[in-house]
Every structure is written in C-alpha cells, then in structure tokens.
Amino acid sequence: MKIAISAQETGWNAPVDPRFGRAQYFVVIDDTTGEISYIDNRANANAGHGAGPNTASLIADNDINVVITGNGPGGNAARVLATMGIGVFVGASGTVRQAYEDYKAGKLMRQ
Amino acid sequence: MTQYQTQLKEQFMRIAVASGKGGTGKTFLSVNLAKYLSQFRPIVLADLDVEEPNSGLFLKGELIAQEDRARMIPQWIPEPCTLCRECQYNCNFNAIIQAKNQIMIFPQLCHSCYACADLCPENALRMVPQKMGVLSRYRIDNLCFIEARLNIGEEMATPMIAQAIDYLDKNFSPDILQILDSPPGTSCPVIEAVKKADFVILITEPTPFGLHDLTLAVDTMKKLHKDFAVVINRYNLGNKDVEDYCAEDNIPIITRIANDRRIAELYSAGQLVYDKVDHFSKALGDIIDFLSLKTTVK
Amino acid sequence: MKEIVIISGKGGTGKTSITAAFAYLAKGSVVLADCDVDASDLHLLLKPEIKRSENFYSSQVAVIDGVACTSCGACYDVCHFDAIIPGTPYKIDLISCEGCGYCEKVCPEKAITMKANLDGQWFISTTRLGSHLAHARLGIGAENSGKLVSVVKNVAKQLAQMLKLDTILIDGPPGISCPVISTLSGATFAVIVTEPTVSGLHDLKRVYEIARRFRVGTGVIINKADINKNNYNKIREFIDIQGIKHLADLPYDTTFTKAMTEGKTIIEYTPDNIISRTLANIWPQILRLTENTKKQ
Known part of the structure; x- marks a missing residue:
C-alpha cells in the first residue's frame, strides 16, 4: 500500500504541510517494501485556481492508496480522492516520520 | 421636492453605488435613495452584491417573478472518450481533469469558455446549463426591486452579475431610472457591475481606511472612464483628509451624511431611514439635485 | 506554526x-x-517600512500580433467574453479578456499568444x-x-x-x-x-x-x-x-x-x-x- 504525506520538503524528517492542494511535496511511503519516495507538487502548489483537484489527480496517477495531511482537502479535491477510492487521514503535524507513526498508531482521523 | 426632480424624470440614467x-x-444608501425616489416616480433597484444580497432585508414587497439563472458547463460523455487528456490541457482554469480512467469536472472553477468541449477530438464533452442562482423581481409601490442571488457554493460572482444586467437591459424601458447596489472591492465583480452604468456614486467614510479604499475605487473608475462623485458617510467622525483628497483631485462631493447612532440602530433592525431622520432626508435631496443637474446639463 | x-x-x-x-x-x-x-x-x-517588494503574476491575457493577424475572425467566433474587437488588425479588450486561451488555440496564423498579467504586488515590511x-x-x-x-x-x-x-x-x-x-x-x-x-x-x-x-x-x-x-x-x-x-x-x-x-x-x-x-x-x-x- 502506498501512503502519501503532504510535506514542505522531502524525506522522513520533512515538516508536514497542513495544506493539501498547496503542499509543495508529498512524501510517499510504500508500507510493504518500506521504500520512501516523493511526488513533486510544486506546479500545482503555485497554480491560480484549482490547486486541490490537480493535486488529487496527480495523487491518483501515482497509484496512492492513502493520503495523510493536516487540515484536509477542500471539496473538489475530496471529491476526486473519494471517486478514486483513496483514503484521507487528517490532523497530522510535526515531521513526516511522526505523521506516519501517528497514522500507524490510529491517532489520525479518517475523513 | 426640489425644482430639478421633474426634469430628472425625463432622463434615463443607470446609477451604480459602489x-x-x-x-x-x-x-444603506441604495435602498433608501431608491425608496425615497419612488415616492415621486417609478424606480428600479438592483442588488448586484450577489454573494451577500442584503438589500432585500430592508424592502418588504410583493414577489412578481422569479427565475433560475444558469451558466454553461461541460458534461462528460464516457463512451466516445479516449482519455487523451486534451481537455485538461485546453483548460486554463484547471476546471477539468483526468484522474486515471475518468474525466472530472469542477463547475466552480469553470469560466464557460467552451474550449474543452469544442476542441475535444472525440466530441466526448457537451456544454449543459448549470443553475448558478436566482433572479427575483419584487414590487413595492412604485419601486421595482431586482435581486440577483448567487447559490451557496458558487465561487464566481461575475456571470451572475452579467445576467442581472442583461435582465435590466431587456425588461425595462430606457426612461426608468435604475440604481445598482454593487459588490465591494476593485476586482472583477465590481467592474462587471459598474461597466454599463452611466454614473457611479462612491460612498466612503472620512477615516484613513475610508480614504485609502476610496483612492483605490477612484483609480478603478478612472481606468473604466466612468463619471463619478463621492458621498461621505458618517461625517464628523474622522478627519478632513477625504475632503482634501477630493478637492485636490477635482472630485465632486455630492453630500455628507452625519454619523448618527439612531441611523445605526434603525439600520441594524432592518428599517428604512429616509423618512425617519431629517438630516438624512436632506442629504438624499442633495443627491437628487446633483443627479438632476448631471442629466440636464449634459 | x-x-x-x-x-x-x-x-x-x-x-x-x-x-x-x-x-x-x-x-x-x-x-x-x-x-x-x-x-x-x-x-x-x-x-510599515517596505523592505522588499515583488510583482505578482497569476492570470493571463491574450495578445494579438498585429503584423501576423489577417483579420480572419476565427478568434472573434470562439470568444464567449466579447473580448475580441474586430478591425485591421483585431484587438483584445483587456478588461473583458478572461484568459481562457481559446482564441490562441484556434488562430490559424498563430498570431495570438497568452501573456502573464501583472495582477498585483506583494511586500515584506517592518x-x-x-x-x-x-x-x-x-x-x-x-x-x-x-x-x-x-x-x-x-x-x-x-x-x-x-x-x-x-x-x-x-x-x-x-x-x-x-x-x-x-x-x-x-x-x-x-x-x-x-x-x-x-x-x-x-x-x-x-x-x-x-x-x-x-x-x-x-x-x-x-x-x-x-x-x-x-x-x-x-x-x-x-x-x-x-x-x-x-x-x-x-x-x-x-x-x-x-x-x-x-x-x-x-x-x-x-x-x-x-x-x-x-x-x-x-x-x-x-x-x-x-x-x-x-x-x-
């Protein structure tokens, strides 16, 4: 399963970005292999309108199963993620590592 | 009633309050000016602050007509679609995206430019009407009140304002005076609202905030080549800077409305003030005299 | 934060x-x-004392190259915002242009380009x-x-x-x-x-x-x-x-x-x-x- 966490940088120690559509990066963790990679979302983060849906489209294209973020995506992005069957967990803070551990411990809220 | 009011009657004018x-x-000014004038002549008042149309809270009238207003948005037809992503590339507003094997459309972001549908190589998109708001027409004696109300969730005000103005163009003979209650700011919505007005009344306060925002509004009116003048509200608060600015820039000040707790109280309760506070009735008279001169001297 | x-x-x-x-x-x-x-x-x-000021570009507007334009009217036909002014050459009404880019895509002479619009400025101040x-x-x-x-x-x-x-x-x-x-x-x-x-x-x-x-x-x-x-x-x-x-x-x-x-x-x-x-x-x-x- 591939988990994407909205972040301001890349890697385990990157600070979580509470925003979904305007997050610069998504750190991607494959929890079966333990592999870590990232999605560069800078083009969408700087868009005028429509940052949310385009980010969601990019997430879907990368075959992500679960998104972890701070405040939760807006209506349009939430619609794309729901349609694609991608789970959304909110309330993440601190570093990517912390967010991932909180998610594993069931501390994050499913939207 | 002053000597000019009969003359004003002969002239068409569309006046925006911004x-x-x-x-x-x-x-406050739009509803009271409209109601005051309607004592003497037929008047049309249109509330174009479509995000927060509040004029209707002050006018209790009879509903004459109501119609839905729509704008055109694309609809996906899956069968012919080859998932080529051309529509996503052709949309400058990110209102249509391809997510894996689906095309998704975001009506709030769509500007109805038709590019995605017209340029789709497989004709897999068609433009269909989507309801964006409601136009209502009320009658209160001599006053015809048009309310344009944007649906909650619609983020774009401009198309609704454009349709309301279109309605005014089509439904009223050009000898009836029209007053437009405009949205705030200096961005797209207010430009759409004042674009086709003959004259703009800019209402401000004699404070540093009022002055700063007035200068922005004045720049906007100049850019649009609009004829305009200023009304100072809550006069005797603040300072003389707004007056000095207007004098320096040769902007006429039509009248000054005194700051008055009684006005604030009546207004907060949703009441009209034009016939209850003498100094305010006099200020309205000043505005009508000013507009009369404007139309006769032109 | x-x-x-x-x-x-x-x-x-x-x-x-x-x-x-x-x-x-x-x-x-x-x-x-x-x-x-x-x-x-x-x-x-x-x-505030402005320490840094930057231009902000966000939307786009169409620009017609007057030399390349043949006044064929293709842009005029597709524009839904009354932003194309016919003439020799055709011109753009910048206030009405929404920046959709449809005209750019249909111009047979490639005489229309979309250009970033200066939409404002931002500042850092003390x-x-x-x-x-x-x-x-x-x-x-x-x-x-x-x-x-x-x-x-x-x-x-x-x-x-x-x-x-x-x-x-x-x-x-x-x-x-x-x-x-x-x-x-x-x-x-x-x-x-x-x-x-x-x-x-x-x-x-x-x-x-x-x-x-x-x-x-x-x-x-x-x-x-x-x-x-x-x-x-x-x-x-x-x-x-x-x-x-x-x-x-x-x-x-x-x-x-x-x-x-x-x-x-x-x-x-x-x-x-x-x-x-x-x-x-x-x-x-x-x-x-x-x-x-x-x-x-």
Whole structure:
C-alpha cells in the first residue's frame, strides 16, 4: 500500500504541510517494501485556481492508496480522492516520520 | 421636492453605488435613495452584491417573478472518450481533469469558455446549463426591486452579475431610472457591475481606511472612464483628509451624511431611514439635485 | 506554526482595528499578514517600512500580433467574453479578456499568444510595533483567486521560520469566496468579528461554515453589541448551539475611528477605554485557545 504525506520538503524528517492542494511535496511511503519516495507538487502548489483537484489527480496517477495531511482537502479535491477510492487521514503535524507513526498508531482521523 | 426632480424624470440614467471597502453604506444608501425616489416616480433597484444580497432585508414587497439563472458547463460523455487528456490541457482554469480512467469536472472553477468541449477530438464533452442562482423581481409601490442571488457554493460572482444586467437591459424601458447596489472591492465583480452604468456614486467614510479604499475605487473608475462623485458617510467622525483628497483631485462631493447612532440602530433592525431622520432626508435631496443637474446639463 | 485569523464575513465590522490592537499587544512575538489583498488597510495603522517588494503574476491575457493577424475572425467566433474587437488588425479588450486561451488555440496564423498579467504586488515590511508584516496589493480588475492570499501567507510563514517565531496573526478578507477559503486553509484559530445587524448573523453563519469545514477553531467577538438587543440574542443563541467560544462584546463606540484617524491602535490611543481593556484581556485567552486547538 502506498501512503502519501503532504510535506514542505522531502524525506522522513520533512515538516508536514497542513495544506493539501498547496503542499509543495508529498512524501510517499510504500508500507510493504518500506521504500520512501516523493511526488513533486510544486506546479500545482503555485497554480491560480484549482490547486486541490490537480493535486488529487496527480495523487491518483501515482497509484496512492492513502493520503495523510493536516487540515484536509477542500471539496473538489475530496471529491476526486473519494471517486478514486483513496483514503484521507487528517490532523497530522510535526515531521513526516511522526505523521506516519501517528497514522500507524490510529491517532489520525479518517475523513 | 426640489425644482430639478421633474426634469430628472425625463432622463434615463443607470446609477451604480459602489465603494472600495465593505461596510461603508452602499446598501444603506441604495435602498433608501431608491425608496425615497419612488415616492415621486417609478424606480428600479438592483442588488448586484450577489454573494451577500442584503438589500432585500430592508424592502418588504410583493414577489412578481422569479427565475433560475444558469451558466454553461461541460458534461462528460464516457463512451466516445479516449482519455487523451486534451481537455485538461485546453483548460486554463484547471476546471477539468483526468484522474486515471475518468474525466472530472469542477463547475466552480469553470469560466464557460467552451474550449474543452469544442476542441475535444472525440466530441466526448457537451456544454449543459448549470443553475448558478436566482433572479427575483419584487414590487413595492412604485419601486421595482431586482435581486440577483448567487447559490451557496458558487465561487464566481461575475456571470451572475452579467445576467442581472442583461435582465435590466431587456425588461425595462430606457426612461426608468435604475440604481445598482454593487459588490465591494476593485476586482472583477465590481467592474462587471459598474461597466454599463452611466454614473457611479462612491460612498466612503472620512477615516484613513475610508480614504485609502476610496483612492483605490477612484483609480478603478478612472481606468473604466466612468463619471463619478463621492458621498461621505458618517461625517464628523474622522478627519478632513477625504475632503482634501477630493478637492485636490477635482472630485465632486455630492453630500455628507452625519454619523448618527439612531441611523445605526434603525439600520441594524432592518428599517428604512429616509423618512425617519431629517438630516438624512436632506442629504438624499442633495443627491437628487446633483443627479438632476448631471442629466440636464449634459 | 500557529495561524490566528481575524475574519468577519461582512465588511466594515472592525476586524482590521481589532487585528491592529492584537498586533500592538503581541509586539515582536508574531509575524503579521494582511490577507485582505483587495482592500488592505492594516498598513495604515502600522506605518510599515517596505523592505522588499515583488510583482505578482497569476492570470493571463491574450495578445494579438498585429503584423501576423489577417483579420480572419476565427478568434472573434470562439470568444464567449466579447473580448475580441474586430478591425485591421483585431484587438483584445483587456478588461473583458478572461484568459481562457481559446482564441490562441484556434488562430490559424498563430498570431495570438497568452501573456502573464501583472495582477498585483506583494511586500515584506517592518512595522513600528517591532513585528514584520507580509502584505499585498491586488491590481485593479484582477481576479481575486486566492493565490495572492496564499503567497502572502507563505511569505509570512517563511519570515516566522527565519525569525524563530511560532505565531502568525492574519487580517482576513471579507466575504466567503476564494480569498477567504485560502486564508482559512491551514489556519489554527479564527476570531470572527460580527455585529448584531440583520446581515450580521447571516454572514457569521456563512463564514463559520467555511471555518468548520477546514477544522479551524473559532471564537466570536460581537462589535457594537449594544446596538440591537434582538439580533444580539440571536447571535448568542447561534454560537451557543454551535459551541463557538464567545470571546467578548464590544460597545458601539466611535473610539475605534478616533484612534484610526490618529493612525494609532485603540490601545495606544486610550489604554483605559473599555474596548482596550477587553481586547487586552482576550488576547492571552486567544493564545491559550490556539494552544488547545493545536493539541487536538
């Protein structure tokens, strides 16, 4: 399963970005292999309108199963993620590592 | 009633009431001016602050007509679609995206430019009407009140304002005076609202905030080549800077409305003030005299 | 990072004056951001010294190359915004052009290009209160898409990181559309300033709905609280039912305006005034509420 966490940088120690559509990066963790990679979302983060849906489209294209973020995506992005069957967990803070551990411990809220 | 009011009657004018800043008294002035004038002649008042149409809170009238207003948005037809992503590339507003094997459309972001549908190589998109708001027409004696109300969730005000103005163009003979209660700010919506007005009243306050936002509104009116003048609300608060600015820039000040707790109280309760506070009735008279001169001298 | 937003729904309720009072109390412990980019006023009270200014490009407009144009009318036929002016050559009405780019795609001579539109400017300033301010000015007739708001917030965040501060105090825009959504997205706590008028409760409900959707903690200040008893009670009833924190009532008072006219915050102007004392009391309370919201 591939988990994407909205972040301001890349890697385990990157600070979580509470925003979904305007997050610069998504750190991607494959929890079966333990592999870590990232999605560069800078083009969408700087868009005028429509940052949310385009980010969601990019997430879907990368075959992500679960998104972890701070405040939760807006209506349009939430619609794309729901349609694609991608789970959304909110309330993440601190570093990517912390967010991932909180998610594993069931501390994050499913939207 | 002054000597000019009979003359004003012969002339068509569409007057927009606007301001750079919110809360300076646009709706307050619009509804009271319209109701006051309607004692003497037929008047049309249109509330174009479609995000927050508040004029209707002050006018209790009879509903004459109501119609839904729509704008055109694309609809996906899956069968012919080859998932080529051309529509996503052709949309400059990110209102249509391809997510894996689906095309998804975001009506709030769509500007109805038709590019995605017209340029789709497989004809897999068609433009269909989507309801964006409601136009209502009320009658209160001599006053015809048009309310344009944007649906909650619609983020774009401009198309609704454009349709309301289109309605005014089509439904009223050109000898009836029209007053437009405009949205605040200096961005797209207010430009759409004042674009086709003959004259703009900018209402402001004699404070540093009022002055700053007035200068922005003045720049906007100049850019649009509009004829305009200023009404100072809550006069005797603040300072003389707004007056000095107007004098320096040769901007006429039509009248000054005194700051008055009684006005604030009546207004907060949703009441009209034109016939209850003498100094305010006099200020309305000043505005009508000014507009009369404007139309006769032209 | 904590983001405290002062917001109102309706314009003219006193949110900028209240933001300025909090800015005075917070001194250099916060970074300020003015997200009311359409009619920003906070700088009038803070007398900022601009340290950096940048152009902001967001939307596009079509440009026709007069030499390449053959006046074939293909662009005119597809434009839905009456933005093409026929002639030799054809021209663009820049005020009407929405930047959709349809004309560019159909021009057989490739005479039309889309060019970035200067939609405004943003600034980093120091203020006389010892804090930094991120602010901006949207261009006339530009579309307030929320992107400039997002730029201002990002700049404020970077400033806070650089200065090792953990709180951003934001003066929010009026209304409920795009710019408000961008302001509340990622915020920790929203102070909603309302007034007991017929439109006050209506606008409070709409802006609260957005704050709730973004899981932003909320508190309410009722300004001009004594102007209408009936509407005041309705506001209290609404916030009680929703569980919104009632922060304070402020009386109808021209002192805000007098202070503003002097270019001062109300607390500098009359520290003993009831409004000044009330605001001084609730600022630490808001900081505590922000802590709680963050821990949830």
